[in-house]
Amino acid sequence: MVVLEAKVRDRPQAAPAKGGKAPGTERGEPRSPGRWVLLGVLFVIMIVPVYLLVVNAFKSQQDILDNPFSIPLSGLTFEHMSAAVSSPQFNVIDGYGFTLFLVVLVDVLCILLAGPAAYAIARSLKRRTQLVLLYFLAGTFIPGAAVIIPVIYVLREIGLANTVTGLVAHDVASTLPVSIFLFVGFIRTIPVDIDHAATIDGAGRFRTFWAIIFPLMRPAVVTVLILNSIGIWNDFVSPQILLSPSSGHYTVTTAVYAGISQYSTDLTKVFPNLLLAIAPVVIFFIYMQRHIISGLTVGAVKG
Structure with a gap:
């Protein structure tokens, strides 16, 4: 042992790299100008529509x-924005309330259903349970617009066509696959010993999940809530088809469409209404993006 320590002590230290950095701290890979050109092109493609709006x-x-x-600068006015807010024919602010109600209700129901389902799948080693996970995972590959027509026939058969309840049921079902997939991946990183300790203390599986496991899932839950909320807010096809104008309910996106179709040549109504529709979700995404990234990566590596 003494001889080994002496050899290690006498071993010559590697000289620091040029610039004072130790070897291995830099990859030394040349930065490709094509990468910056591509990023610049993508930036322009994405920023120009926002700028125009x-x-x-x-x-x-x-x-x-x-x-x-x-x-x-001399011609800019808030008159058109004020008119869009208070328009009697089409008021996007009225759509905020219904859309927010829809987002909150779908998020709550999704968490109540996806959480226990993901816990049962993650803690089971049976083959049929893993087949259930594959079944839910397959739902993430099906385009939402492709199932709208079958959904309409199903809702007609059960008496929920052209109702808010039918729209909520459809949105909850469409958000479950991704939610369960993310929850399963995160729960599998939580040690099973926690469940065993809760069982010894007399807690059942239901209480173990909601009282112990669910509080530990906060990063995954926040990520699911953000992704689902943005998806429901931006959804146009489902509320437009499942809720006809006779229902009297408009989401932000369908209300904008109704206003644009009525005032197709009046751009002073089109642009302010579009800006009012997308502004909340853009601000929400910018503020919460760090939670999305942390929630998606926290369960990637056991630590």
Whole structure:
């Protein structure tokens, strides 16, 4: 042991790399200019529509038609935005309430159903349980628009066609596959010894999940809530088809569509309404994106 320590002590230390950094701290890979060009192109493609939407929401009809990319500081006005908020024909603010109600209700029902289901799948080693997980996972590969027509026939048969209850049932079912998949991956990183300790203390499986396991799932739950909320807020196909205009209920997206179809040539109504529709979800995503990333990666590696 003494000889080994002496050899280690006498071994020459590696010289620091140029610039004062030890070897291995830099990969030394040249930065490809093509990567920055590609990122720049993608940035322009994504930022131009947003720029047009924001700038033209505060301009007159003639300014939009003549110079859609310009920023006439003297011609900018909040009159059109105020008219969009208080319009009696189409008020996007009224759609906020119904859409928010839909988001909250679907999120709560999704957590209540996906949580226990994911816990049962994650803690079971039976083959048929894993087949159930594959069944839910298969639902993530089916486009939502592809099942709308069958959903309409099913809702008609059970008497829920053109109702809010039918729309909520459809949204909950469509959010379950991804939610269960994320929950299963996270629960499997939680030691089973915690369940055994709860069983010794007299807790059943139901109480073990909600009182012990569920509080530990906070990162995954936050991620699921954010993804589901953004998806429901931006959804257009489902509420447009499952809720006809006769129902009297409009989400933010369907209300914008109704207003645009009625005022297809009046751009001073189109742009402000679109900006009001997407602004909340964009701000919400920017603020919560770090929670999405942490929730998706926290269960990736056992630590």
